[in-house]
Amino acid sequence: MQGFRLAFSYLRIGIMNEFQYRANLYIQILQTFIALATGLIGLNLVFAQTSELGGWNKAELLAVMGVFTITGGVIRAAVQPNMERLMEEIREGTLDYALTKPADAQLFISVREFRLWQMVDVLTGFVVLVVALIQLNWLVDLWSVLGFLSALVMGAVMVYCFWLIITSTAFWFVRVHEIANLFEGLYAAGRWPVDIYPNWLRYGLTFLVPVAFAVTVPAEALTGRLTLQTWLVALGLTVALFIISRVIWRIGLRNYSGASA
């Protein structure tokens, strides 16, 4: 209960903060537009040569692009800024204030930042998705909507856990800023469904960096590809990653306060 209140208060503060920087909104709109345009051009170039890619047709791939844009927006709005702040604070030793608060430390460090203008990406992603679904003559059916939404949430949670694990290593290695760039590079691979990649890369993007679950699986749900088996694997992996990330975070925290020394 207090957790929700806290998250909501920070969300409110984050939104108020963003309103102070209106220019960022225009920059964000421009960025989203450029990303969308390059994405669409890429898609059209590919489908000028072929009518199918790894079993996905053009409209289906447009749906993947929509999901890719939505999830990317959510990560950049709510996950990445919190984790970057945490990295900074661990490096500078200023995490102290966060740890003297009567709130769960992990929750606290995960809700402090929110970049409202990244929601432009989320909205654009939805528009792209809707256009794709219309092209596919998609009929609303409850199961695929539920499958899609649950897969989207699980994917976001997995990416959050992945970030938290990487960020927690800052307790030992101190300089992990390059990781942010690394993630962006790997996430870009999610623009295409992971089925089109060679096996080693597909496994990497599925289990090492959960890009497949964040983008491909939700898109599968909307295009009638999602099997119960995949959904259950996603659920299991979400729970597992959450537990692992929490354990690593706690060990890191003990290390920070010198409990392990």
Added chain:
Amino acid sequence: MSSVISISKLAKHYQVPEREAGLKAAAKGLFKRTYKTVKAVDGISFEIQPGEVVGFLGPNGAGKTTTLKMLSGLLYPTSGGVSVLDYEPSKRSHDYLRQITLVMGNRNQLSWDLPALDSFDLQRAIYSIPADDFKRTRDEFIEMLDLKDLVQKPVRNLSLGERMKMEIVGALLHKPKILFLDEPTLGLDVTMQKRIRTFIAEYNKRYDATVLLTSHYMADVEALCRRVIVIHHGRLLFDGDLSKLVEKFSAFKTVGFTLSNPVADLSQYGEVVSVDGLRVTMRVPKEKTSAVTTRLLNELVVDDLTVEAIPIEDVIESVFSVQKEAME
């Protein structure tokens, strides 16, 4: 009355990697690291009673901040016991954290781009303060520190002193029983220091709060603390009335002067602390100050003579040297 803060034989040792300067040594460090143990806090004990305001003094690196961090649950002690309000701080129980606050003069926790009022709301959510309570306390503090015209301004537009006042309000909105204040007046001008001091004294009185304060400004300590605890190199040197400390160790004054010609032997006037060319600094017993300065002026050719009280760091230093002699 039972004590609210109780520390016994508290120690915190750090393992820090050690290496010599230079590329070769750095490369060697890749394979084999040697560690050195730094004893930041090395077996200190003290008790603090409810409602006390205690000055926690010592030169830089004495272990003050480390001790405060152990008290506020940020650091695990290497050994020894800490108990605050019957809690073990390092467990960081929420019930404990709700009753304390930590203010560090060199760090800020208010949101830079927003008016302080918005950040205060955040504190309300963090500490789950009931709305009425929150509003009353907030307005009371704003009134006491005369901040009414400033709370609507983004924090980045405030001066250092105004910002510090806001920080203190934010840190006290949940009405903590224990205040750990680490250099709360750092870098502020005299008026602002005084303002903050008065506020802390008032808070202490109104809410019967216990305060442990570190400061480099002796004026802060004099105004607020009857009792002081002095530590140095992680060890306790003095624990008692401030007046006793000053009386005992500040029985000297510093006399500084510039000679026109070098003089071979000055020891007949007092203890020479330093000679820098013709500039001499001397330590003279307080009661002999006027006699010595008169003699200096009569017997030697002297320019710009000054008499100063010994700064707090030096008082502490002299506590340290006395302690060392006693131990030998």
